[in-house]
Amino acid sequence: MHEITILSGKGGTGKTTITAALTALADSAVICDNDVDAADLFLLLQPTVLENGVFTSGWTAHINDSDCSQCGLCFEHCRYKAIELKDGSYHINPFSCEGCRLCERLCPQEAITSTPNSGNQWFLSDTANGPFVHAQMGPGEENSGKLVSFIRRKAAQEAKNRKARYLLSDGPPGIGCPVIASLTGTHQVLLVIEPTQSGWHDAQRLISLIRNFNIPISAVINKSGINQMVEQEVEQGLKRANIPLLAKIPFSRVAREAMLAQKTIVDYAPQSEAAIQIRRAWNYLAQRAQE
Amino acid sequence: MKIAITSSGDSTDAKFDLRFGRAAYFCVYDTSNGSTQFIANEQCDAQGGAGTKAAEKMIELGVKRIISGDFGPKAKDLLNQFKIQMVMLDDANSTVGVIIDKLSV
Amino acid sequence: MSVKIAIASGKGGTGKTTVSLNLFHHLKTQATASVQLIDCDVEEPNDALFLKGYKKQSEEAIHQMIPHIDTSQCTFCRQCVEYCEFNAIVVLPTANFAEVNKSLCHSCGACTYACPVPEAIIEEAHPIAQLSCYGNCEHTSLVEGRLNIGSPMQTLAIKELLKSHHVNADIQLLDAPPGTSCPVVATVTQADYTILVTEPSPFGLHDLKLMVALMRELQQPFGVIINKYEDNFKALDDYLAAEKIEVLGKIPFSSNYAHQYARGALLDDIPDTITTAYQAIITHLQSKLLQYA
Amino acid sequence: MPRRRRLRKIVAPPGFKGFRPYGHIKNNRVVELNYEEYEAIKLADYDNMNQEEACKLMGISRATFARIYESARQKIAKSLVESCEFKTVFGNAHLDDDWYVCNACHARFNLPDDNSKDCPICKSDAIEPIIKKMK
Numbered sequence: 001m002h003e004i005t006i007l008s009g010k011g012g013t014g015k016t017t018i019t020a021a022l023t024a025l026a027d028s029a030v031i032c033d034n035d036v037d038a039a040d041l042f043l044l045l046q047p048t049v050l051e052n053g054v055f056t057s058g059w060t061a062h063i064n065d066s067d068c069s070q071c072g073l074c075f076e077h078c079r080y081k082a083i084e085l086k087d088g089s090y091h092i093n094p095f096s097c098e099g100c101r102l103c104e105r106l107c108p109q110e111a112i113t114s115t116p117n118s119g120n121q122w123f124l125s126d127t128a129n130g131p132f133v134h135a136q137m138g139p140g141e142e143n144s145g146k147l148v149s150f151i152r153r154k155a156a157q158e159a160k161n162r163k164a165r166y167l168l169s170d171g172p173p174g175i176g177c178p179v180i181a182s183l184t185g186t187h188q189v190l191l192v193i194e195p196t197q198s199g200w201h202d203a204q205r206l207i208s209l210i211r212n213f214n215i216p217i218s219a220v221i222n223k224s225g226i227n228q229m230v231e232q233e234v235e236q237g238l239k240r241a242n243i244p245l246l247a248k249i250p251f252s253r254v255a256r257e258a259m260l261a262q263k264t265i266v267d268y269a270p271q272s273e274a275a276i277q278i279r280r281a282w283n284y285l286a287q288r289a290q291e
Numbered sequence: 292m293k294i295a296i297t298s299s300g301d302s303t304d305a306k307f308d309l310r311f312g313r314a315a316y317f318c319v320y321d322t323s324n325g326s327t328q329f330i331a332n333e334q335c336d337a338q339g340g341a342g343t344k345a346a347e348k349m350i351e352l353g354v355k356r357i358i359s360g361d362f363g364p365k366a367k368d369l370l371n372q373f374k375i376q377m378v379m380l381d382d383a384n385s386t387v388g389v390i391i392d393k394l395s396v
Numbered sequence: 397m398s399v400k401i402a403i404a405s406g407k408g409g410t411g412k413t414t415v416s417l418n419l420f421h422h423l424k425t426q427a428t429a430s431v432q433l434i435d436c437d438v439e440e441p442n443d444a445l446f447l448k449g450y451k452k453q454s455e456e457a458i459h460q461m462i463p464h465i466d467t468s469q470c471t472f473c474r475q476c477v478e479y480c481e482f483n484a485i486v487v488l489p490t491a492n493f494a495e496v497n498k499s500l501c502h503s504c505g506a507c508t509y510a511c512p513v514p515e516a517i518i519e520e521a522h523p524i525a526q527l528s529c530y531g532n533c534e535h536t537s538l539v540e541g542r543l544n545i546g547s548p549m550q551t552l553a554i555k556e557l558l559k560s561h562h563v564n565a566d567i568q569l570l571d572a573p574p575g576t577s578c579p580v581v582a583t584v585t586q587a588d589y590t591i592l593v594t595e596p597s598p599f600g601l602h603d604l605k606l607m608v609a610l611m612r613e614l615q616q617p618f619g620v621i622i623n624k625y626e627d628n629f630k631a632l633d634d635y636l637a638a639e640k641i642e643v644l645g646k647i648p649f650s651s652n653y654a655h656q657y658a659r660g661a662l663l664d665d666i667p668d669t670i671t672t673a674y675q676a677i678i679t680h681l682q683s684k685l686l687q688y689a
Numbered sequence: 690m691p692r693r694r695r696l697r698k699i700v701a702p703p704g705f706k707g708f709r710p711y712g713h714i715k716n717n718r719v720v721e722l723n724y725e726e727y728e729a730i731k732l733a734d735y736d737n738m739n740q741e742e743a744c745k746l747m748g749i750s751r752a753t754f755a756r757i758y759e760s761a762r763q764k765i766a767k768s769l770v771e772s773c774e775f776k777t778v779f780g781n782a783h784l785d786d787d788w789y790v791c792n793a794c795h796a797r798f799n800l801p802d803d804n805s806k807d808c809p810i811c812k813s814d815a816i817e818p819i820i821k822k823m824k
Contacts, residue, residue: 009440011574012409016599022563036405039577040599040608059481078507095614097580100481100504142580145548151398173408173574174439177548196661198413198442205440226410227658240767242760251654260629340483342498345560360824365497369486372493374801378809379797393794393810 001159002289003167005034005186007210009202011173013194014222017255018278019170020044020264025282030167031127032155033134034182036120036147041170044264047125047132055135056116057146059099061092074103074112095140109260120147122154129264133157145177152182157171166289175202175209183213189286190281191219191243195231203234207241216288217243220281224248246284247277294320294394295349296387297331297359301329303388307380309360312342318387319352325395342366349375399688400568401681402436402587405440406603408574410595411623412437413483414657415647416571417446419681421592421663422674423567430535432565436583437573438525438541438553446662447538452532457554459521460549462506465494469516476507476517498522499548513618525553529562540564554582567685576606581614588688591644596629604632608641618642619684621677622651642681645677707776708768718773726761733758789816 006019020041023031033041061082063074068090075083075090082096083103092103092112104112119138124131133155135147152169159167169186172178183189189210192205203219210217219238224231231248238245250273258268266275297314299306308314313335319328331350334344342363349357349370356376357388360383370377403416413675420433435443444450465476465485472489484500485507487493496507503519511517523545530538541557543550557563558570572583584590590611594604604620611618620636625646636643648669656662725747732743744754755781768775788799800806807814 010409010442011407037577038599038603040407041601043598043602077505077509079503095578095585097502098502100502102479102504102506102509105479105506106509111519137577137606139576139606141577166401167482175545176439176543176550176579179439180546180548181675194409194658196658197445198440201442201445202440205545212546230658230660240763242756242763256597259599262598282636334483337483340497343486343497343500344483347488350488350491358810365499369495371799371801373488373491376799376801376809378796380797380810390810 001030001156001164001167002188003156003169003186004188004190004289005169005171005182006190006192007171007179007182007206008173008192008194008199009175009204009206010199011038013192013199014239014249014255014283015192016040016044016170017259017265018190018192018220018222018249019168021266021275021278022285023127023168023213024264024266025090025168025279026121026130026168026286028164029130029168030155030159030162030164031132032132032152032167032169033132033170034148034152035172036135036137036151037172037178039134039136041055042125042132042134042261043265044262045125045129045132046262047123047127047134049123049125051124053122054118055120055122055147055150057120057141058117059101059114060094060097060117061099061101061112061114063090063092064111064113067109069109071108073106073108075200077102077106086150087221117141122147124152124154124158130164131162132193132217133158145181148172148178148181149184152185166286175205179206179209183210183215186215188216188285190219190246191217192222193219193225193234193238194223195221196223197230200230200234200237204237207243216285218246218281218288219243220247220249220277221245221268222249223251226251244284246281249275249277292322292356293352293354294322294356294358295352295354296320296390297357298329298387301331303327303391304386307358307360307382307385307387307390309381309383311357311362311366312345314345314359317345317348318391319354320391320394322394327391340365343369346370346375375392398564398566398568399589399685400570400587401684402570402572402590403593404572404580404584404590404607405574405593406576406605406607407595407599410593410600410603411647412571412574412593413443413446414662415591415593415621415623416569417443417662417671418666418674419678420569421666422671422678423569424537426675426678427567429566431567431569432536432563433538434558434563434568434570435538436538436554436557436579438543438550438557438579439573441540441542443538443571444528444530444540447530450532450537450658452530453529453536454562455526455528457523458525458527458553460501460524460552461503461519462498462521462522463496463517465496466516466518467492467494468514470494471507471513473512473518475510475512479506479510481506503552522562524549525557527557527562532680536562536564538568551578551582554579558583558586566689576603576610581610584611584616585614587616589684590616592618592620593623594620594632595624596622596626596632598631601629601632601635605635608639620643622646644680645673647673696750707774709774710768710772716773718771720764720768720773720775722761722764722775723757725757726764729754729758730761730765789818791816 008015033039080096119141122135171182254272258265296318297308297317298318299308299386317330334341343365346369359385423431435441477485484497508517526542527542529536539562573579594600619642732738732790744751792815794811796810
């Protein structure tokens, strides 16, 4: 099984649109949406859920009012200011609680209990393009990195069971914890770069992060033509960094129309320049996977 | 000497596990009497720090050599400090038994 | 009294940065109060890329306090290991060894509380991010947090950034990170009012719904700006109407403006249609500013 | 599953941590030269080996050698022209002090105590350091 992770640094560069198109091209692939924070891939793949479950991660403390003696010890020691004094009694703000459980240990009345966070759900679904593992985060839930690791493990397991050749992962934006979680153990990274100053700036930060993991990188430029000057800069930068540029997907309305039709670009407009370019990128990725 | 081998199951028929901190089991093989003992890795699903916890366990068990697929930087640092030999094998298809046989030849 | 307005969106690329910069620019020309932009997207900060006229005034490190165990004092009782929920501490009594792993530590202080020896665990500052101020003359217009590459502590970095004494203007615009998880919560809970930026597409709508659920759970007041507005996505208008969500304004899609964004020239020659849209939004916002100030 | 890394042998690591330009306007730009890139430059341009020999010595394919060499040259050129400091970093080479590879069974291992000098798996004595230490 060969895992390809699609990343961009900046959000909204077209990662999901391109991942969806790649899933239509790859035969024998398991698909995984690592962008648990804003999981949109399912909108294009229209999955039928086969299995689902709750993902618990970390703890949230809770104060039992009737046992609380208002000593304020927890309030004093909480580094996250998660304990608030409201209307004369102490409450824990679940959004600030990091789950260190110190308050629970300190409380002389044993009035504080911690419960595992269970706002996150994972799904295993069937789609026209292959099995699909995705997740939905509860609003404001903590640390999506752990959820990313979890669903990636799930997807890898599924790929193994079905003897799938590829695992295609739609990555999260940024360079933080969820991105690091989506990088460990992947075989190659496809960068989706938007030829804008901020798109290129973010991609460069991402490249230096990926370099720490020694993972081979290739890139596509999405929304090509939006700015020639920046695009040239991106192309030269990629050349300097020894990152092969696989395709330039033109800035056009096709992507938006396909999204509104809830289809992948290669299914919606197989003859469009965008579809042709994506096919070219996929051929390279598939070939590299064989090496 | 005690040698630990990362294992995906609790018998010598189980496949060698390429991960160290997140291996399912550790097989502790004692060269003095040829005995094996399988220890479940409680930390294999830990949210973080699995590698250091596994290294800590190895040190406590008095293991002198560990055979695994790869070691993370945190585990490596710790094992280096305690002079425990790390051996990396790329052998995803062998069973733990096959590796032990290689050792005892 | 200062007012903090966060600009957030579930999905990336809907135009948080564009809206933040435009609000900043138009508020500066229209309002008499001082205005600051705070770039809270510490993973990928890029407001500074667009504010070319401003010079970097100062730079300082944002620190995380990480405990250090003094093995000459430590009794190796393992109490701290017991207390640490994050598996960050290794103590080996037989080897007189005790160490805190910096990348796992959440700085909760549980170990210092657990430790029976007064001086055995002492916290030391470790840099996790850079705080930079940009501006002209004495005045600081942009404060940016930039996470060190490889650090997982984005939420802490945001909290520390917002506590900085450099953040001090009458109106503070907080450009939030994308998503709906803890870094976003850390930003919007500090704000008096939040503007959600969305775009008329199925992705945009789906992520807006998540964001609205989050804001309601946090009980934070919010309104919506529709960026790249075009007439052909009715589902969004229907949703906003059904949920009775206040729409602060609609910014028309302009392909010329997209080209300008690409160049980084967001604030030069802003098309009239866009300026008009922002002026309307600011008029709309004025009542909010008065309400929360 | 961990990714398999191809081993790149480095015969001698550079005896420095970096170079800094002198007499220029201070900037914060840094070029990071991997050890393997350093090695490629050394083999090709200092030891005057041809690519055939050099890639064998580093235990990599010719195409990979060419790629590393090209990248090294570009980085050095950038550092000269844009007057930026350059640093050497580990890159893909295993540079831990005492890591060895067994030529019989390809196991990689370290030798924390100096007693045994045989492969811990197959007992072969055909082991060699992944990096020969600078003397």
